[in-house]
Amino acid sequence: MGTRTAIVGVGQTNHTSKRKDVNGQELITEAVKRALEDASLSLKDIDAIVIGNMDHFEAINVVDGWSVDGSGAFMKPIMKVTTGGSTGGTLGSCGYYHVASGLFDVVMAIGWEKNSESDTQAAISTCSDPILERDFFGGAIGPNAAEYAMYMKQFGATQEDAALVAVRDHNNAVKNPYAHLRKLITVEDVMKSPMLCWPIKLLDSCPRSDGACAVIYASENKAPKITARPAWVHATAVSHDYVYFGDYDWEKMPTCQTTVSRVYQRAGITNPLKDVDVMELYLPFSTCGVVWMEFMWMCDAGEAPKLIRRGVFDMNGELPINPSGGVLSTNPIGATGLIRIGEAALQIMGRAGERQVSDVRTAMATAFGSCYWFEATILRSTKP
Amino acid sequence: MERIAVVGVGQTKYERGKTKNFAELVYEVTRKALDDAGMEPGDIDNVVTTTNDFFDGRTIACMAVAEAAGSYGRDATNVEGDGTLSAFYGLMRTLSGVYHTTMVTTHCKVSEGSPRKIFNQAFDPIYDRLLGMDAISSSALQARAYMHRYGITEEQCAKVSVKNHGNARNNPYAHVALDITVEDVMKSPMLADPIKRLDTSPISDGACAIILATEEKAKKAAKKPVWIRGVAHCTDAYRLGERDLTHSLALETAAKKAYRMAGIADPLREIDVAEVYDAFSYMELMWYEGLGFCGQGEGGRLIDGGETQMGGKLPVNPSGGVLSAHSVQVAGLARIAEAVLQLRGEAGRRQVPGAKMALAHGVTGICAQTHCVWVLSN
Amino acid sequence: MENETILEVNEKDGLLIHQGVIRVPYTWAAGAVASKFYVGLRNRKIYGVRCPTCRIVLVPPKKTCHRCFGELNEWVEVSDEGTLQTFTVVHYHEPELHPLKAPFAYGIIKLDGADTGMTHLIAEADLKALKEGMRVKAVFKEKPGGNYLDIKYFKPVKGEK
Numbered sequence: 024m025g026t027r028t029a030i031v032g033v034g035q036t037n038h039t040s041k042r043k044d045v046n047g048q049e050l051i052t053e054a055v056k057r058a059l060e061d062a063s064l065s066l067k068d069i070d071a072i073v074i075g076n077m078d079h080f081e082a083i084n085v086v087d088g089w090s091v092d093g094s095g096a097f098m099k100p101i102m103k104v105t106t107g108g109s110t111g112g113t114l115g116s117c118g119y120y121h122v123a124s125g126l127f128d129v130v131m132a133i134g135w136e137k138n139s140e141s142d143t144q145a146a147i148s149t150c151s152d153p154i155l156e157r158d159f160f161g162g163a164i165g166p167n168a169a170e171y172a173m174y175m176k177q178f179g180a181t182q183e184d185a186a187l188v189a190v191r192d193h194n195n196a197v198k199n200p201y202a203h204l205r206k207l208i209t210v211e212d213v214m215k216s217p218m219l220c221w222p223i224k225l226l227d228s229c230p231r232s233d234g235a236c237a238v239i240y241a242s243e244n245k246a247p248k249i250t251a252r253p254a255w256v257h258a259t260a261v262s263h264d265y266v267y268f269g270d271y272d273w274e275k276m277p278t279c280q281t282t283v284s285r286v287y288q289r290a291g292i293t294n295p296l297k298d299v300d301v302m303e304l305y306l307p308f309s310t311c312g313v314v315w316m317e318f319m320w321m322c323d324a325g326e327a328p329k330l331i332r333r334g335v336f337d338m339n340g341e342l343p344i345n346p347s348g349g350v351l352s353t354n355p356i357g358a359t360g361l362i363r364i365g366e367a368a369l370q371i372m373g374r375a376g377e378r379q380v381s382d383v384r385t386a387m388a389t390a391f392g393s394c395y396w397f398e399a400t401i402l403r404s405t406k407p
Numbered sequence: 408m409e410r411i412a413v414v415g416v417g418q419t420k421y422e423r424g425k426t427k428n429f430a431e432l433v434y435e436v437t438r439k440a441l442d443d444a445g446m447e448p449g450d451i452d453n454v455v456t457t458t459n460d461f462f463d464g465r466t467i468a469c470m471a472v473a474e475a476a477g478s479y480g481r482d483a484t485n486v487e488g489d490g491t492l493s494a495f496y497g498l499m500r501t502l503s504g505v506y507h508t509t510m511v512t513t514h515c516k517v518s519e520g521s522p523r524k525i526f527n528q529a530f531d532p533i534y535d536r537l538l539g540m541d542a543i544s545s546s547a548l549q550a551r552a553y554m555h556r557y558g559i560t561e562e563q564c565a566k567v568s569v570k571n572h573g574n575a576r577n578n579p580y581a582h583v584a585l586d587i588t589v590e591d592v593m594k595s596p597m598l599a600d601p602i603k604r605l606d607t608s609p610i611s612d613g614a615c616a617i618i619l620a621t622e623e624k625a626k627k628a629a630k631k632p633v634w635i636r637g638v639a640h641c642t643d644a645y646r647l648g649e650r651d652l653t654h655s656l657a658l659e660t661a662a663k664k665a666y667r668m669a670g671i672a673d674p675l676r677e678i679d680v681a682e683v684y685d686a687f688s689y690m691e692l693m694w695y696e697g698l699g700f701c702g703q704g705e706g707g708r709l710i711d712g713g714e715t716q717m718g719g720k721l722p723v724n725p726s727g728g729v730l731s732a733h734s735v736q737v738a739g740l741a742r743i744a745e746a747v748l749q750l751r752g753e754a755g756r757r758q759v760p761g762a763k764m765a766l767a768h769g770v771t772g773i774c775a776q777t778h779c780v781w782v783l784s785n
Numbered sequence: 786m787e788n789e790t791i792l793e794v795n796e797k798d799g800l801l802i803h804q805g806v807i808r809v810p811y812t813w814a815a816g817a818v819a820s821k822f823y824v825g826l827r828n829r830k831i832y833g834v835r836c837p838t839c840r841i842v843l844v845p846p847k848k849t850c851h852r853c854f855g856e857l858n859e860w861v862e863v864s865d866e867g868t869l870q871t872f873t874v875v876h877y878h879e880p881e882l883h884p885l886k887a888p889f890a891y892g893i894i895k896l897d898g899a900d901t902g903m904t905h906l907i908a909e910a911d912l913k914a915l916k917e918g919m920r921v922k923a924v925f926k927e928k929p930g931g932n933y934l935d936i937k938y939f940k941p942v943k944g945e946k
Contacts (some may be wrong), residue, residue, distance in 0.1 A: 025502065025503035025504030025505065028501075033800065041814075043814045044814070044815065044816060044817050045814065045816040045848075046814055046816035046818075046819060047813075048847075048848075049816050049818070049848045049849070050686070052848065052849045052854075056854075060516065065854075066854045076468065077464065077466055078459075078460035078487070079460055079466035079809055080466075081533065081806075081811075081813075082528060082532065082811050083529070083531075083807070084459070084461050084525060084526070084528035085488070085529040085771060085772050085773070085776075086487070086644065087487075087488060087771075087772075088642060088645055088772035088773065088776045088777060089529065089531060089645055089769065090644075090645075091642060091644060091645040091776075091851055092645050092646070092847055092849065093849065095851075095854050096642050097642070097643075097851040097852055098641060098643065098656070098657065098660060099641065099642065100639065100640045100641055100661075101640075101642045101777070102486060102488055102492045102495070102496065102640070103487045103488050104483060104484060104485060104486050104487065104488050104496070105458075105467075105469070105484065106467065106484065106485050107466070107467035107469075107470070108467075113484050113485070116484065117484065119503075119565065120496070120500045120503050120505075121499055123502075123503035123504065123505070124498070124499035124502035124503050125409070125502060126408070126499060126502065127692075128894070137814070140811055140812055140813050140814065141809055141810070141811050141812075141813070142810055147717065154637060163583070163726050179430040182834060219648070233454055259505075260482055261482050261483065261484070262480060262481065262482060263478040263479060263480070263481060263483045263484075264480070265472050281480060282410065285482075286512065294640065320832055326897075327578055343794075347765075357466070366891050377559045392467070411819055425798070426797055426800045426802070427800055463805075464805075464807060467804075481911075502934065523879055523882060524881065524882060528884055532811070532813045533813060533815045533816070533819045534819070534845055534933050535904050535905075535933055536896055536933075537884065537903065537933045537934050538884065538891065538904065538933065538934075539879065539882035539883045539884055540882075540891060540904075541879065543877070544873060544875050544889075544891055547875075547891075548871050548872070548873050548892075548893060548904070549871075549893060550873075551871050551872065551873055552870070552871035552893075554919075555871065555917055596876070597876050598875075598876055598877050599873045599874065599876065599877070599891075600873055601873075602873075631943075646901065646904075647853070647893060647902070647904050648870075648893050648895075648901045648902025648904055649843070649851070649901045649902075652871065654892075685852035705912050755815060757795045777825055
């Protein structure tokens with residue numbers, strides 16, 4: 024049986040569009056120092072480090088080695104993981120397994136990205152198969168736009184339904200000092216924003232941010248000594264699917280369904296609206312916040328707009344989603360999935376400041392990337 | 408540490424200019440590892456793939472191989488770094504209680520890109536990337552510093568090349584098997600002194616996969632399990648000028664930890680066979696010291712004494728090592744695979760008779776900044 | 786077509802090989818610390834930072850000490866002259882990487898006043914006579930560009946060749 028593991032500290036930079044004042048290593052240090060401070064630990068307390076980003080965004084090979092000047096990994100074990108957009112989730116899992124294995128007591132996971140240093144679309148287009156897909160690959164937005172177009176046609180949902188998700192996440196971000204975009208918007212603002220790829224508009228999409236996040240995992244022996252209210256990891260899962268974009272079944276989101284059911288099952292969750300107190304979901308587009316709800320067992324097929332319009336997922340609703348502002352407000356890709364885990368942990372630890380949801384005992388974080396890989400983590404205030 | 412075993416291994420032949428694509432290479436070794444273990448894809452509950460966005464020529468490079476590695480519908484993850492690190496992550500996942508049978512894959516087609524330019528990308532873009540160094544020129548700085556400090560000679564390094572290229576003749580997977588002499592090495596073209604052509608590793612394409620299993624699952628495997636006794640990794644400073652290039656402190660730290668886990672006090676006596684990451688001939692001598700096979704600065708003396716030859720006290724790189732086949736990131740996992748074959752008695756003509764305890768070693772980064780050490784036994 | 790991925794298609798063993806290239810432009814932010822270092826180079830001064838805890842002067846400078854993780858605020862000017870710790874003479878050609886034409890040398894130089902070495906190029910030297918411990922001096926670029934090669938290379942100090 025594995026070692027029970029909890030998150031005991033979270034640190035992140037104030038995410039923004041261009042950090043010209045620091046290089047990548049220095050950006051990482053900010054998040055690391057804040058995480059150590061949050062957990063009242065020093066670097067010597069960290070037994071191992073895992074780091075991740077998307078290489079082509081910064082063009083640095085062997086990032087784990089290079090990061091030593093920023094991550095504190097000097098004479099420590101460090102390794103690198105990367106899985107595209109879901110990298111943050113992968114990092115969280117990696118940190119967790121380091122500790123759950125029983126081989127390390129305190130492990131830090133670091134996600135970072137300096138999107139401003141490259142041409143995101145040029146870099147991300149290289150994720151498609153060079154021989155079959157690359158020449159006409161439209162980037163991340165195409166498939167999601169098509170997904171919502173199909174959903175609207177099938178269920179009579181509207182662009183305004185997606186706009187409500189955008190408004191919720193953007194407005195939540197105003198209370199998050201670390202978020203990148205922090206401006207109050209309305210549905211009208213979203214509808215008027217430039218169309219990117221029908222029906223997805225600018226305010227329906229995520230920004231490119233420079234930022235870093237560090238999350239500290241600790242074993243059951245150490246966690247209670249480090250913090251009064253650790254966020255215990257109850258379940259983490261990911262699932263993969265086909266790797267050619269044309270093969271994926273967009274109408275059913277199979278990876279979301281597989282991952283979510285795995286993680287609910289492992290954590291004993293049957294009705295998330297009741298069993299989960301807060302969710303930090305990786306929604307790269309507002310439309311995902313509509314379409315994916317049914318695959319996460321929140322409602323029946325096509326019913327999500329009703330719940331959204333009723334405010335079920337707002338801060339004062341039954342199940343607040345993205346109190347941090349989510350991906351629509353902040354997106355340093357290598358860090359984004361880890362920020363979801365970190366924010367969910369802060370909610371459990373009671374350290375989410377103005378964005379704190381009251382009485383959080385169970386929180387969920389998801390990460391999403393490339394060809395529909397879906398990661399999910401369930402955290403609780405009690406030991407598993 | 409709970410008992411976890413390696414129950415299956417698979418390697419491709421290492422060679423330049425392979426026409427199979429990444430998915431096909433990974434499929435080849437995944438299938439081989441499954442067959443070796445007597446398992447089917449359904450027996451695997453999670454996958455760790457290894458990729459490098461630069462060598463693979465695509466961002467989110469794991470997408471290219473995920474299906475071939477058996478990730479469909481499964482919990483899968485991806486490491487960027489040497490295969491010894493991916494395997495370590497696989498080990499941790501298997502120890503966590505969540506998974507019981509883990510597939511770990513690595514692949515690289517070094518010949519497809521420009522390896523020198525790709526290696527140059529590991530240097531800091533803010534500072535010394537513009538110097539245009541690659542693996543050879545940077546390692547030469549280390550080689551020279553090490554040899555100068557301890558009086559290690561180019562001939563002693565050449566002996567490593569002679570030994571390993573010669574050993575490779577017994578390894579059907581090896582890329583460059585040669586029957587050469589120290590004189591041949593000394594006469595080969597000087598690339599960056601003191602490193603000559605025959606002191607360097609080849610540009611190899613290939614793949615390797617292993618399957619890890621809990622003791623319970625290992626019982627059902629086709630062959631006798633090989634147990635993992637200790638694993639550790641450690642990373643040195645990033646900038647060359649901040650490191651003592653003559654002393655692989657990171658290796659020493661990792662080795663000590665792995666030995667402690669495995670209960671090894673005297674590696675030269677207690678280890679029967681070692682597969683180490685000799686990207687350059689001088690490195691093997693340095694790794695003897697870091698691994699505690701001899702004292703600081705005595706690597707040359709150890710090879711002179713013949714202990715690390717086939718038939719010696721502690722044969723090193725019976726497979727031919729990395730000098731004979733260097734598929735980046737694959738080579739570390741291949742060292743583990745070779746150690747497994749040795750411990751099973753399946754190493755054919757490169758078998759070290761009666762091997763009971765084996766060591767496998769991998770590196771990553773400039774001048775081997777990161778080391779990962781594995782101790783296995785049967 | 787501008788962004789064409791596949792440039793050329795060859796055949797090997799009856800199979801097609803597509804040759805392509807990835808073109809992604811980059812702009813790396815040097816950060817305030819490296820920027821200060823390069824402003825120094827522009828003025829032909831070499832700066833390092835001192836870690837009060839570890840009591841070492843690091844050149845080139847950095848924001849955080851990798852050993853103790855302390856913030857480095859104490860700027861120190863070091864000499865443009867120092868000792869060659871190790872070197873190598875490169876004989877192979879990589880015109881797209883190498884700033885100089887082979888044979889040329891790389892070295893790690895410990896400048897007077899610094900405790901860490903700087904990796905750089907060695908030129909204007911008899912490559913066969915390079916020795917560990919020899920004294921070398923920075924040669925600055927006439928028109929600095931704000932990067933590492935604003936030191937063109939290091940050359941042996943007069944009197945030593």
